[in-house]
Amino acid sequence: MITVIELPARAELIRSFANTIDVEEGTDVLAEQATAAAWLAGKHLSAGPRLSADDHHDLLALRGGIRDALGADGASSPDARAAAERVLRSLPLHAGIDGDALASDGSAAARIAIAWVELRITGEVARLKRCPDDTCGWVFWDVSRNNSRRWCSMRVCGNRAKARAYSERQREAVPGGVG
Numbered sequence: 001m002i003t004v005i006e007l008p009a010r011a012e013l014i015r016s017f018a019n020t021i022d023v024e025e026g027t028d029v030l031a032e033q034a035t036a037a038a039w040l041a042g043k044h045l046s047a048g049p050r051l052s053a054d055d056h057h058d059l060l061a062l063r064g065g066i067r068d069a070l071g072a073d074g075a076s077s078p079d080a081r082a083a084a085e086r087v088l089r090s091l092p093l094h095a096g097i098d099g100d101a102l103a104s105d106g107s108a109a110a111r112i113a114i115a116w117v118e119l120r121i122t123g124e125v126a127r128l129k130r131c132p133d134d135t136c137g138w139v140f141w142d143v144s145r146n147n148s149r150r151w152c153s154m155r156v157c158g159n160r161a162k163a164r165a166y167s168e169r170q171r172e173a174v175p176g177g178v179g
Contacts, residue, residue: 010115010126015026016043017112018067018130018139030059046106058087058109067117070130070139088113133157 007015030036033092036059037051051059056067065084068077068094085112089112094103102117104110131152138157142149151157 007034008119008124010118011124012120013043013112013115014066015128015139017063018070019066020063021137023137024135030063031054040108045111055107055109058090059112062109062112067130067137067139070128071132074130083120093117124127131157133160137162 008104013079021027027038033053034049034055036056037046037049040046040051040059040125041049047122061080064077064080065082065087068084087109091104091107091113093113095101098101104114117124119128126147129140129142129149131138131140132150133152135158136152138152140149140152159174
């Protein structure tokens with residue numbers, strides 16, 4: 001029997017938010033205020049087609065910190081995390097006894113923050129990972145039983161890494177490093 005580890009809605013939101021930047025394609029859905037507002041509306045995170053410059057800046061900072069926190073190999077950007085932390089600390093989030101454990105003013109950044117905090121609290125964030133391939137950086141949900149998946153795709157990124165490692169070993173094996 002195969003156990004499937006389903007992607008919770010909060011994890012899907014964070015995965016989708018983190019993947020608004022595509023390193024391989026060189027695209028960024030949140031780069032412009034208008035496209036960021038359209039993405040938020042498409043995810044039902046905002047009521048209107050407008051996004052203020054401050055809110056746009058906060059979204060970019062929050063995404064940068066989340067992508068950094070999901071990073072592979074322990075590489076970290078203190079600046080990205082500090083900027084995201086400033087955004088998180090400025091949000092009107094409230095804990096509750098009844099109903100939602102966390103509530104907010106309904107802003108997009110606050111709703112994304114709640115999803116992030118819930119992933120952290122439940123430990124589900126361990127299944128949300130960023131591909132360690134520098135040319136990829138895609139955020140994915142690890143469905144492996146023992147939470148050991150490393151690459152977004154073994155066929156693409158994993159294969160690239162293995163080919164690079166093999167090539168490096170071959171160069172090191174040849175006297176003088178030529179080969």
